[in-house]
Amino acid sequence: MTRPPKAIRERAAAPGAPAFTRPDGRRPDQLRPLRFERHVIPHAEGSTLVHMGRTRVLVTATVEDKVPAWLRGRQQGWVTAEYAMLPRATAQRTPRTSQTGGRAQEIQRLIGRSLRTVTDLTAFGERTVILDCDVLEADGGTRTAAVNGALVALHDAFVTLSNRGQLRHAPLRDAVAAVSVGIVEGVPCLDLCYAEDAGAHVDMNVVMTGDGRFVELQGTAEGAAFDDAELRALLTLARRGIRRIRDAHRRLLGDSGLLPPPAAR
Incomplete structure (x- = not known):
């Protein structure tokens, strides 16, 4: 039988340790309610409003009939992303800025990489799909929600291109999804809200393809390092x-018909 991670063993052994409860009453292995509203922006080739608990991200997909200069003449397209937060997406107003900050740049690169991993860029000619991810309300997990919403918006943009007769073949090779995990009060937890994220001593974002392969792992300890068993527990979650x-x-x-069936593993 697999032993529980060290942090859990130590917490359970602590005299008088209170029962662990999450701020919203979820089990440690429970996702927040997940919902997608599609076609919310009629001007965009694809759009969705993704809800993960109280976190809400609006994702629009715009198709442009051009590619970056370094891709011209190569008969392939490009998928990229931009990420921003509305000033009152958070409890305290975040001032608008004319420049993209380091955090936003990191997140939008993550989103773009994640979607390109499952996209056949030769399927839609020399076109660029821009995924604009705007956080309307932030309660933790905004980047993972953006990835999850971006797949829906990208898919619907490809439906638009298909209806226009502009697809050479099916562009999506697989699905992609993302979620946060972390260790809160010694307990590995899935899909952290802001209160949990702010107090977690390990915080990790995981992006995987539909067939179970990793696209990205971003994990950080705060105040206390974590061991192999805790890492395995987080990845299992x-x-x-x-x-x-x-x-x-x-x-x-x-x-x-544009999203292939799940591969057997």
Whole structure:
């Protein structure tokens, strides 16, 4: 039988340790309620408003009939992303700025990489799909919510291109999904809200393809390092959560024929 991670053993052994409860009453392995509203911006080729608990991110997909200069003449397209937060997406107003900050740059690169991983860039000619991810309300997990919403918006943009006769072949090779995990009060938890994220001694973002391969792992300890057993516990939680998000994607998008069936593993 696998031993529980060290942090859990120590917490359980602490005299008079109170029962662990999450701010919203969820189990440690439970996702926040997940919902997608599609086609919310009629001018965009694809759009969705993704809800993960109280976190809400609006994602629009815009198709431009051009590619970056370094891709011209190569008969392939490009997928990129931009990320921003509305000033009152957070409890305290975040001032607007004319320049993209370091955090936003990191997040939008993560989103772009994640979607390119599952996209056949030769399928839609020399076109660029820009995924604009705007956080309307932030309660933790904004980057992971953005990835999850971006897949829906990108898919719907490809439906638009298909209807225009502008796809050479199916552009999506697989689904992609993301979730946060962390260790809160010694307990590995799935899909952290802001209060948990702010107090977690380990915080990790995990992006995986629909067939269970990793796209990105971003993990950081704060105040106390974590061991192999704790890392394995977090990755196990992340896999479970991503499977549930993947299943939600397939229920939502499966009828279009553009999202391939899950690969057997």
